[in-house]
Amino acid sequence: MANSKVGGPEIERLIQLLSKLPGLGPRSARRAALHLIKKKDQLLVPLAEAMGVAVDKIGVCTTCGTVDTSDPCAICSDPRRDQTMLVVVEDVADLWALERAAALNARYHVLGGNLSPLDGIGPDDLNIAGLIERCHGGDISEVILAINATVEGQTTAHYITDQLAGLDVSVTRLAHGVPVGGELDYLDEGTLTQALKARTRF
Amino acid sequence: MANSKVGGPEIERLIQLLSKLPGLGPRSARRAALHLIKKKDQLLVPLAEAMGVAVDKIGVCTTCGTVDTSDPCAICSDPRRDQTMLVVVEDVADLWALERAAALNARYHVLGGNLSPLDGIGPDDLNIAGLIERCHGGDISEVILAINATVEGQTTAHYITDQLAGLDVSVTRLAHGVPVGGELDYLDEGTLTQALKARTRF
Numbered sequence: 001m002a003n004s005k006v007g008g009p010e011i012e013r014l015i016q017l018l019s020k021l022p023g024l025g026p027r028s029a030r031r032a033a034l035h036l037i038k039k040k041d042q043l044l045v046p047l048a049e050a051m052g053v054a055v056d057k058i059g060v061c062t063t064c065g066t067v068d069t070s071d072p073c074a075i076c077s078d079p080r081r082d083q084t085m086l087v088v089v090e091d092v093a094d095l096w097a098l099e100r101a102a103a104l105n106a107r108y109h110v111l112g113g114n115l116s117p118l119d120g121i122g123p124d125d126l127n128i129a130g131l132i133e134r135c136h137g138g139d140i141s142e143v144i145l146a147i148n149a150t151v152e153g154q155t156t157a158h159y160i161t162d163q164l165a166g167l168d169v170s171v172t173r174l175a176h177g178v179p180v181g182g183e184l185d186y187l188d189e190g191t192l193t194q195a196l197k198a199r200t201r202f
Numbered sequence: 203m204a205n206s207k208v209g210g211p212e213i214e215r216l217i218q219l220l221s222k223l224p225g226l227g228p229r230s231a232r233r234a235a236l237h238l239i240k241k242k243d244q245l246l247v248p249l250a251e252a253m254g255v256a257v258d259k260i261g262v263c264t265t266c267g268t269v270d271t272s273d274p275c276a277i278c279s280d281p282r283r284d285q286t287m288l289v290v291v292e293d294v295a296d297l298w299a300l301e302r303a304a305a306l307n308a309r310y311h312v313l314g315g316n317l318s319p320l321d322g323i324g325p326d327d328l329n330i331a332g333l334i335e336r337c338h339g340g341d342i343s344e345v346i347l348a349i350n351a352t353v354e355g356q357t358t359a360h361y362i363t364d365q366l367a368g369l370d371v372s373v374t375r376l377a378h379g380v381p382v383g384g385e386l387d388y389l390d391e392g393t394l395t396q397a398l399k400a401r402t403r404f
Contacts, residue, residue: 007260007268007269007270007271007275007276007294007298008260008270008271008272008276010252010255010256010259010260010271011256011260011269011270011271013252013255014249014252014253014255014256017245017248017249017252018223018249020241020245021226021234021237021238021245022230022233022234022237023225023226023230023233023234024223024225024226024234028224028225030295030298031224031225031295032223032224032225032226034269034293034294034295034298035223035224036223036253036256037256037260037269038269038294039222040257040260043219043222043223044253044256044257045257046219047216047219047220047253048250048253048254048256048257050212050215050216050219051216051238051246051249051250051253052250052254053212053215053216054212054213054216054238054239054246054250055242055246055247055250057212058209058210058212058213058239058242066209067209067213067236067239067240068209068210068213069209069210069212069213070210073209074209074210091236092209092236092240093232093233093236096209096232096236
């Protein structure tokens with residue numbers, strides 16, 4: 001309807017672009033746009049600047065595939081990181097999640113997705129060749145597959161394991177089990193079965 | 203923890219600013235930032251530009267208080283709008299909602315909030331003086347109070363009605379009742395009581 005374009009095309013365009021962000025629908029994009037306009041100096045101006053900086057500076061690390069302002073990224077170029085361990089993740093978000101856990105001091109390799117024949121995603125669409133190349137370098141002794149426990153994830157994990165066969169690299173995967181703080185009642189049978197099989201002495 | 207700053211301070215700042223948007227928490231702000239960085243050309247660049255345009259162009263209409271790129275806004279300066287009717291809303295979001303409904307072709311007056319003595323919000327903190335002034339102009343014959351049906355909203359509505367007493371202006375309010383498509387089972391007793399009281403012939 002003609003009346004729906006309130007506030008002029010500039011506001012409409014802002015709302016339309018905001019609604020493409022994950023987590024924001026058309027309604028919350030309107031709220032977000034209005035919030036930004038009302039908090040012009042506190043939020044809109046700094047956010048526009050931060051996005052401009054991101055446009056100019058942030059790129060993809062040619063070594064591991066994460067996003068960073070430097071290439072190689074801060075993690076790849078950090079000499080204090082264990083050079084013998086490589087954690088393979090599907091996505092940058094997974095890398096960030098593992099870094100927040102701060103459980104290990106290794107380097108990463110971001111695949112950029114999972115093998116999915118149904119969606120036409122084959123090995124060449126992922127950063128798998130780069131992983132094999134890094135492992136051929138000779139420094140890597142362990143590759144930890146921190147890949148989602150989905151069908152596609154497990155297909156990808158098997159494919160990578162096959163590709164690394166013959167190299168002196170041990171391939172490991174994350175443990176399955178009950179999430180810390182999780183309630184048994186809410187867990188699926190698959191997880192419970194895995195947790196029972198892999199039970200440890202108390 | 204030191205490890206939580208992944209991707210450098212520029213990405214951290216983007217995430218931190220995005221998390222201030224309504225509807226986005228820290229977790230969804232990370233997802234949004236990553237999405238923006240991945241869709242640099244399709245989303246990040248245009249959004250940064252749209253925000254820059256918003257910073258430069260969007261302001262508040264000095265007549266009605268809405269946000270727009272022109273002052274007076276497109277609605278206030280539209281000669282096809284009924285000049286005798288004024289719809290009083292709490293917030294720009296309410297104005298947008300009414301415009302989407304496209305149910306009437308009137309002009310608006312945005313109060314910018316509600317009277318709330320507990321929060322220290324008095325008549326001078328709202329755009330009430332501007333409303334009275336517009337009504338004194340003589341063109342306005344009806345003021346429709348499209349104010350939220352909350353305690354503060356009703357306090358504000360009563361205050362405005364008092365202020366307009368003596369002027370040749372009829373003050374009306376939105377009808378209470380069952381929302382279209384609403385299920386009686388989910389409605390509160392107050393709404394049902396009002397809907398029964400105001401029942402109409404079928």
